[in-house]
Amino acid sequence: MIIAERKPFREIQDMVAPYGNVLIAGCGTCVAVCLAGGEKEVGLLAAQLKLARNLAGQTGRLGEITVERQCDREFIEPLREVATDYEAVISTACGAGVQFLAALLQDKPVFPALNTTFIGVNEAAGHYTERCRSCHQCYLGITGGICPVTMCTKGLLNGPCGGPIGGKCEVDPARDCAWCQIYERLESQGRLQQIEAILPLHPHSRTTSPGTVIHPAYLRRYAAHE
Amino acid sequence: MSKLEDALSAGGFPLVVEVKPPKGVEVAKMLAPVTGLNGQVTAFGVPDNEHAKMRLSALAAARLVKEAGGEPLMLLTCRDRNRLALESDLLGAAALGVENILVLSGDYVHQGDHPDAKPVYDADSVQLLMVARELMAGRDSAGHALSGAPRFFLGAVVIPEAQPLGPQRLKFRKKLEAGADFFVTAPIFDLEKYRAFRKEAVPEGVKILACLKVPSADEVEKAARGELRKVYSLPPAVIQELSGGDPEEVLAKGAAVAGRLARKLREEKLADGIYLKAKGRPDLAAAFLKAAGF
Numbered sequence: 001m002i003i004a005e006r007k008p009f010r011e012i013q014d015m016v017a018p019y020g021n022v023l024i025a026g027c028g029t030c031v032a033v034c035l036a037g038g039e040k041e042v043g044l045l046a047a048q049l050k051l052a053r054n055l056a057g058q059t060g061r062l063g064e065i066t067v068e069r070q071c072d073r074e075f076i077e078p079l080r081e082v083a084t085d086y087e088a089v090i091s092t093a094c095g096a097g098v099q100f101l102a103a104l105l106q107d108k109p110v111f112p113a114l115n116t117t118f119i120g121v122n123e124a125a126g127h128y129t130e131r132c133r134s135c136h137q138c139y140l141g142i143t144g145g146i147c148p149v150t151m152c153t154k155g156l157l158n159g160p161c162g163g164p165i166g167g168k169c170e171v172d173p174a175r176d177c178a179w180c181q182i183y184e185r186l187e188s189q190g191r192l193q194q195i196e197a198i199l200p201l202h203p204h205s206r207t208t209s210p211g212t213v214i215h216p217a218y219l220r221r222y223a224a225h226e
Numbered sequence: 227m228s229k230l231e232d233a234l235s236a237g238g239f240p241l242v243v244e245v246k247p248p249k250g251v252e253v254a255k256m257l258a259p260v261t262g263l264n265g266q267v268t269a270f271g272v273p274d275n276e277h278a279k280m281r282l283s284a285l286a287a288a289r290l291v292k293e294a295g296g297e298p299l300m301l302l303t304c305r306d307r308n309r310l311a312l313e314s315d316l317l318g319a320a321a322l323g324v325e326n327i328l329v330l331s332g333d334y335v336h337q338g339d340h341p342d343a344k345p346v347y348d349a350d351s352v353q354l355l356m357v358a359r360e361l362m363a364g365r366d367s368a369g370h371a372l373s374g375a376p377r378f379f380l381g382a383v384v385i386p387e388a389q390p391l392g393p394q395r396l397k398f399r400k401k402l403e404a405g406a407d408f409f410v411t412a413p414i415f416d417l418e419k420y421r422a423f424r425k426e427a428v429p430e431g432v433k434i435l436a437c438l439k440v441p442s443a444d445e446v447e448k449a450a451r452g453e454l455r456k457v458y459s460l461p462p463a464v465i466q467e468l469s470g471g472d473p474e475e476v477l478a479k480g481a482a483v484a485g486r487l488a489r490k491l492r493e494e495k496l497a498d499g500i501y502l503k504a505k506g507r508p509d510l511a512a513a514f515l516k517a518a519g520f
Contacts, residue, residue: 158352159397161331162385171334183393201353
């Protein structure tokens, strides 16, 4: 899932300072799971903002609404109507959701409440770690299910750099060297030969942003847009 | 053919002394070892933003070394350039008469003085060796023909004390396959560990420049406290020998220890040459030479 962190409160407060009525729009999927932008976090932000604005003598109404997903048109469409009562919107979605909402509400300022950090996993309650850089070329089949693009700080494709010490990364001694882990896992599975061949330069042309994926079953439908 | 290649292939036990490109444009100090030691040194290693700290470009410094009468060995890291920049710098090096190239991944930006810089690593060191080989064959990495192919003598790095050794040996094999002509080791202080590595992991005929380093007092103190977090180690006897005295005395003792190690490496045929890191100081390199008996 997408992992995000809430921005410092002061930054959010400053962004919406010029506006009276502000709608805080939450997202009920990834950012709700990582406790950054779901319904509960929208409530917390609203309470915090209300208190700060009262102290600053600022008037205006703060609205709260959380939709299932802000990255899905059918879920955000109702916000068009809701937002008419507000001068500005704070979105607690990831960067994708904020942009989708901003595109929907063309004439209204939409501000992000989160910094989107990575695609990762839920290690434990409140503990999230990165796993994927969405590089368009998955090497996991070769590298024993450990991503060298993401888990190696340098994203090296042909083995470790010269830096690991005792199997730990040169950048962060608390972190395992991804290539040491890849080697160990493949060795334990008797698959070391898979990483003997030199991997060529990564095809970065595929990662030119913004990316588009069209499911094969929908190629005919969207052909006109290509 | 470069002097370094010539010496390595002829079994001449070359000495490469590292110079230090300045953080600025005052180059006289950087070139002091070149003017002072040229007769005794085969080539001069030119680091590329070493430890991810921004300094004068290795390409410009390599050319300056050449103009001062020395033969450069230019280091080229994957950290700061995408493949276009790597390739154009390689062509630039060839055009400026820089033939010896040492490729390396490069320390991560967090370890240097521009921690917010974007780390590149578009190629890794294995791929960069292949790219350089392609250039030598008259093609760039995208397959386009070159007008005039460069000639390089290509080196790569190997870590004798890597733990675990398996992944490092994998990389070593790939570097060999990718066309490395020679290798430079991480600094060696522990002859026993290096001897084991050489015996176990280095195929016959692979040319190794053993890196010897004159450590600072700070580094020695860290090693004494067990806080030296490096890919090489200082054995207790070396720590004891280097400890004590003011920083200059530690450096002088370090140069003597490095010289002694160089002599043993040469006598026992454990290396094919030396890559000396002596803070870019000609006096320390001279002390090393004296101790080594070169």
